Amino acid sequence: MSSAIAVIDFETTGMTPTQGARATEVAIVLLEQGRVVDRFQSLMQTGAWVSPFITDLTGITNEMLRTAPPAAEVMxxxxxxxxxxxxxxHNAAFDSKFWQAELELAGEPATQPFACTVLLSRRIYQQAPSHSLGNLARYLQLPSTGRAHxxxxxxxxxxxxxxxxxxxxCARHALPWPEHALLMQLQRCTKAKVNGWLLEQAGQSLLASQAGF
Structure with a gap:
């Protein structure tokens, strides 16, 4: 039975919490075996000012956040x-920092490991012209999910x-369903060694299945 994976995205007032940026919105999509089983989304009020640039980018205004629930409650x-x-x-280095920073302010631990779809896509789709989320979606012809940002x-x-x-x-490398632990290993693999590593993983999986594990 596959375990769930939580896919998260933050909208924020800036690039990093270490420079005073705060989250303005968070959304989480829960996946099991590649299927969406639940969703969470909320604006969040921190008292931080949203610049006109961020409003143009995200559509989130200071007025919208004034009536949003407190950030600690949301987190x-x-x-x-x-x-x-x-x-x-997607770009877990960004979202993981806000996850940790906002949870710390809310008095909650942040112990979850993060895998990154940017790093993974650079290894799985090495021929893709770009590894930004929108460009990858177009490259793979994924359905639109709404307004970016x-x-x-x-x-x-x-x-x-x-x-x-x-x-x-699964289809290309005869792997069983790739769980989070395998994805974490894959994103640390150098691009030059990816195919050999995946072949090794498929071989180990086959031996395990033959042994009845």
Whole structure:
């Protein structure tokens, strides 16, 4: 039985929480065996100012956030939603920092490991002209999920990308369904060694199945 994976996306006031940026919106899509089983989304009020540039990019305004629930409340709800599920994000270095920073401010631990669909796509789709989320979606002809730079639309798109990558790993490399632990290993593999590593994983899986494990 496959375990769930939580695919997350944040919209924020800036690039990094270490420079004072705060989250304005969070969305999480829960996947099991590549199928969406649940969703979580909320704007969040931190008191941080949203610049005109960010409003133009995301459509999120200061007025919208004034009536949003407090960030700590949203993050506690998000943490309960995720539970112990491992996490995935497109450019996880960005989203994982906000996950950790906002949960710390809410007094909650952030122990979930993060896999990154940018790193994974660079290894699985090495021929793709770009590894941005929108360009990968067009390259793979994934269905549109809504306006880019809104958390739920981007989380849905990243989840669709992850499911497609898992399906392609199965179909191309005779692997069983790739769980989060394998994805974490794959994203650390150098691009030059990916095919050999995947062949090794398929061989180990075949031996395990023949041995009855």
């Amino acid at each position: 506690c709800d998000a943490a309960r939603f995720v539970g112990s599920a491992p996490m995935v994000a 809104r958390a739920l639309a981007d989380a849905e798109m990243a989840a669709a990308l992850l499911a497609r990558m898992q399906q392609d790993l």
